[in-house]
Amino acid sequence: MKDQLISAFQARYDADPTIIIRAPGRVNIIGEHTDYNDGFVLPMAINRAVWIALRPRKDATVTIYSVNYDSEDSFDLNNIEHTDAGWIEYAKGMSWALLEAGYSLSGWEGVLAGDVPGGAGLSSSAALEMAIGRAFEAVAGETWDGTKLALLGQTTENDWMGANTGIMDQMISANGQQDHALFIDCRSLDAELVPLPAGSCIVVMDTSTRHSHVDGEYNERRAQCEAAAAAFEVKALRDVSVADFNAKSAILEALTRQRARHVVTENERTLAAANAMKAGDVATLGKLMNASHVSMRDDFEISSTALDKMVEIAQAQPNCYGARMTGGGFAGCAVALVDVDAAESFVAAVAPAYEAATGLTPALYVCDATDGARAVDA
Ligand code: GLA
Numbered sequence: 149m150k151d152q153l154i155s156a157f158q159a160r161y162d163a164d165p166t167i168i169i170r171a172p173g174r175v176n177i178i179g180e181h182t183d184y185n186d187g188f189v190l191p192m193a194i195n196r197a198v199w200i201a202l203r204p205r206k207d208a209t210v211t212i213y214s215v216n217y218d219s220e221d222s223f224d225l226n227n228i229e230h231t232d233a234g235w236i237e238y239a240k241g242m243s244w245a246l247l248e249a250g251y252s253l254s255g256w257e258g259v260l261a262g263d264v265p266g267g268a269g270l271s272s273s274a275a276l277e278m279a280i281g282r283a284f285e286a287v288a289g290e291t292w293d294g295t296k297l298a299l300l301g302q303t304t305e306n307d308w309m310g311a312n313t314g315i316m317d318q319m320i321s322a323n324g325q326q327d328h329a330l331f332i333d334c335r336s337l338d339a340e341l342v343p344l345p346a347g348s349c350i351v352v353m354d355t356s357t358r359h360s361h362v363d364g365e366y367n368e369r370r371a372q373c374e375a376a377a378a379a380f381e382v383k384a385l386r387d388v389s390v391a392d393f394n395a396k397s398a399i400l401e402a403l404t405r406q407r408a409r410h411v412v413t414e415n416e417r418t419l420a421a422a423n424a425m426k427a428g429d430v431a432t433l434g435k436l437m438n439a440s441h442v443s444m445r446d447d448f449e450i451s452s453t454a455l456d457k458m459v460e461i462a463q464a465q466p467n468c469y470g471a472r473m474t475g476g477g478f479a480g481c482a483v484a485l486v487d488v489d490a491a492e493s494f495v496a497a498v499a500p501a502y503e504a505a506t507g508l509t510p511a512l513y514v515c516d517a518t519d520g521a522r523a524v525d526a
Pocket residue numbers: 179180181182183184313314315316317475476477
């Protein structure tokens with residue numbers, strides 16, 4: 149990816165780039181739709197990323213050529229205007245959020261490329277936001293805090309793109325670390341690195357399905373969670389324990405109760421999963437992932453036929469400790485925890501079985517946990 153990017157830069161500018169940025173996508177191991185409920189998440193940054201090769205400019209113009217879209221766009225930092233939605237809007241939105249927060253930015257030009265599939269639940273947009281943030285940081289020759297950049301990425305999603313998403317994706321893309329998952333408290337934003345259990349690996353399983361109306365479903369789930377928190381008279385569902393929920397859930401109407409039960413139990417599972425990871429207890433971690441899938445499928449209702457089928461096939465494999473859908477839901481990817489020595493045979497068995505069952509060709513990636521967004525050596 150990096151070599152392809154550098155060649156594209158050289159072809160365009162007849163010079164070498166002076167700065168190269170890599171910002172990873174992520175897979176969430178457990179803790180789904182908990183971030184905007186002030187709860188807990190356990191994602192890891194993966195070896196699929198957004199890359200930018202660039203050089204500073206002397207003016208306030210940002211010009212970016214996207215290899216993936218074969219298109220160039222540019223904007224003026226003194227006058228950032230919202231136009232049609234598209235990849236450049238994430239760059240504009242992040243620039244706007246940084247400026248609003250008081251960062252001083254100067255222009256650059258470069259080439260953008262990535263291998264995080266879009267709309268698959270692997271956070272290609274958060275990766276792009278963090279890549280843009282780190283590009284400006286490198287041009288400024290300064291060191292900026294990852295969590296602050298993550299919050300500005302969320303501002304970009306919420307206020308520039310109009311997607312009411314939480315903080316998980318940007319936090320992990322900014323702050324991930326090699327060989328570790330990140331246990332994040334989405335209220336305090338305290339984050340703790342947790343090593344991946346020895347002997348296991350994470351396999352991302354892309355169903356090759358995409359959903360086009362995710363925003364509406366996402367915002368509806370969010371509103372249902374807020375309604376449940378209001379009924380419990382707490383700030384967020386984070387403040388409701390499973391015991392509290394069981395004692396008082398009759399105050400909620402049936403659908404809201406179902407949605408809240410997912411979040412309340414998922415928070416408890418995510419805490420337990422972080423402890424299981426610290427103890428190297430893959431069997432418990434896998435069981436928690438399986439339970440998470442059931443909760444998302446039946447209570448939060450964000451799975452799909454394709455995701456359920458992928459998860460069912462994965463769970464049936466020997467040496468698979470657990471599997472669940474991951475990310476916002478409705479389509480995209482599932483994630484499995486697999487014995488590292490069985491990774492290849494797992495992929496070789498799951499892919500054809502899924503294709504035979506659905507007629508869809510999946511993509512399976514055995515993932516490494518990688519570092520968060522940063523400038524890398526050219
Ligand atoms: C999307 C959002 C995140 C989070 C997940 C669900 O990825 O961007 O903030 O809410 O869905 O866990």
